[in-house]
Amino acid sequence: MIKIYSTLTRQLEEFKTIEPSVVKWYNCGPTVNGLMHLGHARSAIAFDTIRRYLEYKEYKVVYVMNFTDIEDRMIEVAKREKRAVLEVAEEYLSYFRRDMASLNLKEATVHPRAMLHINQMIEFIEGLIEKGYAYESNGDVYFDVRKFEEYGKLSNQKLENVLQEGTADTKNPNKRFPADFALWKNEKPSEPSWSSPWGKGRPGWNLECSCMSRIYLGDTLDIHSGGQDLIFPHHENEIAQSESLTGKPFANYWLHNGYINIDKEKMSKSLGNYVNIVDLLQYYSTDAVRLFVLQTHYRSPIIFTEDAIDQAQITSDRLFDVILLTKNYATETTVDKSALSDLDKDLLEKITKAREDFVKAMDEDFNTSNGFAVVFDYSREVNDYLRKADKINGSVINKADELFDEFRSVFGLYEDFNNYLSMDLVEKLVKLLVEIRGEYRKEKNWEMSDKIRD
Numbered sequence: 001m002i003k004i005y006s007t008l009t010r011q012l013e014e015f016k017t018i019e020p021s022v023v024k025w026y027n028c029g030p031t032v033n034g035l036m037h038l039g040h041a042r043s044a045i046a047f048d049t050i051r052r053y054l055e056y057k058e059y060k061v062v063y064v065m066n067f068t069d070i071e072d073r074m075i076e077v078a079k080r081e082k083r084a085v086l087e088v089a090e091e092y093l094s095y096f097r098r099d100m101a102s103l104n105l106k107e108a109t110v111h112p113r114a115m116l117h118i119n120q121m122i123e124f125i126e127g128l129i130e131k132g133y134a135y136e137s138n139g140d141v142y143f144d145v146r147k148f149e150e151y152g153k154l155s156n157q158k159l160e161n162v163l164q165e166g167t168a169d170t171k172n173p174n175k176r177f178p179a180d181f182a183l184w185k186n187e188k189p190s191e192p193s194w195s196s197p198w199g200k201g202r203p204g205w206n207l208e209c210s211c212m213s214r215i216y217l218g219d220t221l222d223i224h225s226g227g228q229d230l231i232f233p234h235h236e237n238e239i240a241q242s243e244s245l246t247g248k249p250f251a252n253y254w255l256h257n258g259y260i261n262i263d264k265e266k267m268s269k270s271l272g273n274y275v276n277i278v279d280l281l282q283y284y285s286t287d288a289v290r291l292f293v294l295q296t297h298y299r300s301p302i303i304f305t306e307d308a309i310d311q312a313q314i315t316s317d318r319l320f321d322v323i324l325l326t327k328n329y330a331t332e333t334t335v336d337k338s339a340l341s342d343l344d345k346d347l348l349e350k351i352t353k354a355r356e357d358f359v360k361a362m363d364e365d366f367n368t369s370n371g372f373a374v375v376f377d378y379s380r381e382v383n384d385y386l387r388k389a390d391k392i393n394g395s396v397i398n399k400a401d402e403l404f405d406e407f408r409s410v411f412g413l414y415e416d417f418n419n420y421l422s423m424d425l426v427e428k429l430v431k432l433l434v435e436i437r438g439e440y441r442k443e444k445n446w447e448m449s450d451k452i453r454d
């Protein structure tokens with residue numbers, strides 16, 4: 001039985017889906033106005049792994065992740081770079097897709113884009129106005145937060161506190177109440193705009209997710225997820241919009257991942273202390289980055305240091321060696337009917353135990369940190385067996401290999417494994433050289449590193 005910590009109830013809850021064995025999941029995707037950095041990657045890898053685990057547990061996961069291509073921050077970048085918003089979106093979107101693939105993140109079932117759903121957004125707003133939850137004011141449309149009694153339930157705060165926190169834009173004369181938020185924004189010069197019953201303008205960012213999740217997944221989702229920074233106001237506002245319109249719960253489980261910190265500050269693009277994935281992957285393997293992220297539970301903060309990621313690379317390489325060795329034995333030997341030795345029997349027991357322990361760890365709010373501890377222990381045991389056994393039993397080592405495959409499928413590790421096995425000697429040597437070059441670069445030995453590259 002899977003237990004999930006939901007931000008909405010602030011406790012662990014038994015996971016029950018609306019439809020049996022189907023998970024309807026909406027994850028707030030990135031605003032595509034820059035390169036993918038480690039902060040994005042942390043969130044993406046954490047949720048990709050949870051999704052993989054649910055699939056391992058035989059759920060069919062319908063995973064929807066939007067790309068925000070029209071929003072204030074998109075317009076800022078377009079203005080700065082003196083380009084059209086669409087052009088900026090297309091460019092960064094292609095980089096995002098490239099970086100997501102290199103982190104071995106599974107494609108979403110659907111990747112909706114806001115600009116392609118403007119008409120449905122307008123209909124959504126009209127519905128809210130009809131029900132008395134929204135009002136037009138000088139070409140803008142606002143959500144009337146005082147009409148939604150449960151406003152603040154996700155971020156666990158009362159309306160008075162929302163105002164005290166200073167998050168509400170108090171100076172806007174078009175609003176009836178300072179905490180009201182925009183569903184539709186009146187056209188401004190040199191900004192993209194669409195026709196609407198309230199004149200030309202564009203949708204508010206919060207509305208985009210409420211509308212697109214409903215189009216692809218229906219009124220109630222099983223899981224809604226995103227970074228902790230989205231709890232308020234973004235997800236709070238999504239709840240207000242969706243529940244006011246449909247009268248139904250918007251999402252049954254709210255999952256939020258923790259931050260990644262460099263020098264103890266929240267890592268984000270605005271602070272400038274970010275590491276771009278494309279740069280990071282010059283020095284570290286995809287597996288090292290995934291392992292680095294997943295060694296911490298998804299809700300806890302991660303502190304990024306060069307030492308920590310170096311260590312993750314070493315750990316990942318060691319784990320790979322054991323898995324490769326196991327795979328080699330398993331490929332060479334298949335059916336084996338010879339009598340089992342004590343070592344064989346012992347390993348079989350350990351395989352069963354490791355699988356149980358792994359599931360237990362992951363069932364508890366997807367504790368990848370404990371899950372990895374199981375994998376490391378297990379790899380030591382398999383390694384011991386390989387060293388000590390006089391004769392490797394084919395059936396036993398095949399079972400050991402199968403469990404490694406299961407772990408790899410959940411953590412998304414060593415996906416290029418089969419390629420590696422089928423590589424010829426020259427390719428393996430090239431790979432080795434690339435690794436050695438990486439080592440030199442890490443030691444900042446540029447001379448040797450450049451020599452190898454040339």
Ligand SMILES: [Zn+2]
Pocket residue numbers: 027028029209234
């Ligand atoms: Zn969102």
